Amino acid sequence: MTVAALEGVTCSRGGREVLRGATLHIDAGERVALVGPNGAGKTTLLRALLGLEEVSQGKVTRCARGAGYVPQTVGESLFPWFSLRRNVAMPRLLAHRDDAADVATRLCARLLPEVAPDRRAGDLSGGEQQAAALARALASVGDIVVADEPFSALAADARSRAVSVVRDELRGRALLLVTHARGDATELCERVLRVDGGTVIEEGRDGA
Amino acid sequence: MTERRRWMGSVAAVAIAVASWQAVATIRVADKPLLATPWETVAALPAASRAIVADLLATTVRAGLGLAMGIAIGVTAGLIAAVGLRRAPALEGMLDFARSVPPVVVFPVFLLAFGYSETARVATIAAGCAWPMALSVTTAAAAKRSVRREILALSGATRLEALLWTQPWEALPALTVGLHASASTAVVVAVVTEMIVGVDRGIGGRVVSAQIASDTTMLTLSILAIGIVGYAVNVALRRLAVWAEQFA
Numbered sequence: 226m227t228v229a230a231l232e233g234v235t236c237s238r239g240g241r242e243v244l245r246g247a248t249l250h251i252d253a254g255e256r257v258a259l260v261g262p263n264g265a266g267k268t269t270l271l272r273a274l275l276g277l278e279e280v281s282q283g284k285v286t287r288c289a290r291g292a293g294y295v296p297q298t299v300g301e302s303l304f305p306w307f308s309l310r311r312n313v314a315m316p317r318l319l320a321h322r323d324d325a326a327d328v329a330t331r332l333c334a335r336l337l338p339e340v341a342p343d344r345r346a347g348d349l350s351g352g353e354q355q356a357a358a359l360a361r362a363l364a365s366v367g368d369i370v371v372a373d374e375p376f377s378a379l380a381a382d383a384r385s386r387a388v389s390v391v392r393d394e395l396r397g398r399a400l401l402l403v404t405h406a407r408g409d410a411t412e413l414c415e416r417v418l419r420v421d422g423g424t425v426i427e428e429g430r431d432g433a
Numbered sequence: 434m435t436e437r438r439r440w441m442g443s444v445a446a447v448a449i450a451v452a453s454w455q456a457v458a459t460i461r462v463a464d465k466p467l468l469a470t471p472w473e474t475v476a477a478l479p480a481a482s483r484a485i486v487a488d489l490l491a492t493t494v495r496a497g498l499g500l501a502m503g504i505a506i507g508v509t510a511g512l513i514a515a516v517g518l519r520r521a522p523a524l525e526g527m528l529d530f531a532r533s534v535p536p537v538v539v540f541p542v543f544l545l546a547f548g549y550s551e552t553a554r555v556a557t558i559a560a561g562c563a564w565p566m567a568l569s570v571t572t573a574a575a576a577k578r579s580v581r582r583e584i585l586a587l588s589g590a591t592r593l594e595a596l597l598w599t600q601p602w603e604a605l606p607a608l609t610v611g612l613h614a615s616a617s618t619a620v621v622v623a624v625v626t627e628m629i630v631g632v633d634r635g636i637g638g639r640v641v642s643a644q645i646a647s648d649t650t651m652l653t654l655s656i657l658a659i660g661i662v663g664y665a666v667n668v669a670l671r672r673l674a675v676w677a678e679q680f681a
Contacts, residue, residue: 277583290589302580306602306680315598316588347679365588 226253227286228369228399229274234283236269236423243269245423246283253368256400258410261420267403268297268373270420274401275371291320291367293398295375299358305347309333309357312346316365325364332360335390352378359387369399376409388412458653469650474657477650484639485658491634493662495551496623499558503615507563511570518571528568536561536622540629554626561622562615569611573604605677613670620663636662 229251236244243266251257251274259267272278275294276287293316296302303312310329311318317325333342336356340349349357355378362370375391376384388409391400404410410417419426451471458470469477514524539560543553581603585595627637636659643651 275583275587288587290587292587294584294587296580296583298580302584304581304598304602315584319585319588319590319594361584367587 227251228253228255229288229401230284230286231270231273232284232286234270234273234280234285236266236273236278236280238269243423244273244280247273247420247423247425249274249418249425251369251399251401254397254399255416256395256402256414257416257418258402258404258414259418259420259425260404260407260410265420266423267420269423270425271371271373271401271403288369288371289367291316291365293362293365293367293370293372295355295358295362295370295372297373299355299378300351302358303346303349303354303361305345307346308343309337309340309346309349310342312357313342313360313364315361320366322366328364329360332364332390332394333357335394336360336387352380352383355379356383356387359391363391363394367398369401370395371401373403374405375402376404376406384409458649465647466649468656469653473650474653477654481651481654485636485654488634488636488639488655489658489662491632492620492623492627492636492659495554495627495635496558496619499555499623500562500616500619502555502559503562503619504566504612506559507566507611507615508570510563511567512574514567515571515574518575525568525571528564528571532564532568536618537625537629540626544630549630554623554630554632557626558619558622561618565614565618566608566611569607569614570604572611573607574600579603602680605680606674609670609674609677613667613674616666616670617663620659620666624659 227250231244231247231249233246233248234244235242235246247266247270249257249270259270261267269278273280273285274288275292276285304315310326310333313332314325314329317328322328330342333340336359337353340353346354346357355375359372359375362372362375370391372391376387379387391413400414402410402414407417416427454468454471458466458468458473460467510528514528518524536557540553540557543556543560547553547556579599581599582595585598590598623635624637624640627635628641631641632638636655640652640655640659643649643655
């Protein structure tokens, strides 16, 4: 079953075509990585799948409601006036899940073991904010987690911890990961796709 | 620059200001001084302080009442404008026009409506405060779609839930700017309305009385007192703006 798909999607910004007939299918539980140079269209592709970009051509099967999302600008995505725990619990609170606090506490302990969950999100460092955004995406209730360079601001130890937590906490959900680090792509994902010039090129399927 | 040099620089700045004040106080127009000297002012302070404090208090209460009313009217008008802005973009220009009308020129309108009364003064202050507040509310409400809103939408938040999770905090910086402009306007308009039509109590009225009686000492003390109130309002609101910036 496909959880999100693009069929021949074209997307322009400022008169420039960022995506040119891009096609991508993500099946339930599948883990897909997008790699490619800066400006290749990776982020636009991911945002188009989430329904956050207007497309001029092609068909988009959007991720269903409840998708977890780690944007590139994690600092702007957190709610600095709330605690770390409340930020992480947000998707489950909005879905009226009784386990919101428990799941948030568990994810905070796993991804940010040195940070008190009651600390205000606005006081977190850049790396901590990124880990918090990742925790929030993993706390989501949808069938896919979409993450745009979710490890880029993390120190080496926090990065390996985060990779391991993502693997554990996906719990059968699909993953679409944008990364510059091939190691993260191959470690976490079974399909690695290269995005270049606004199109998607299949690179490898290692069945990991 | 060392701490000592900065301290000495501050002392020098104060000394230059006092010397300039002394120089202005020696100017005579038709053999009359314009201001009291710094020493005369300090010497008169103990005797005049009670009356000045009472007048300042009356002005502050008047300005505060007008400001509170202006905020209530401004927030309501701003919210209505924010809702209607998409359908009628001219609303923003209309608000900007209303803000550009100097508040004291509508004082005669309120005098006609309410007579020579406290109500006319407070209404004029409220009218002056309402428009900057209304504009800041429309600015806050029209803030472009943020990443937080995208996350909330993806998480299935309703419009009301998205509003409650973001708007009260995201709007704070713009609202603080509006509050700053409104509070400064309230002090100025309160003093000017007191000067135009005499009042029993109020620092504006005291300034005019001192000028009529050629009481330069009281005139100087009153000007200084108004300056202190304006300065205190600015400092407090600047701190509020710094605090609100964390939500920008």
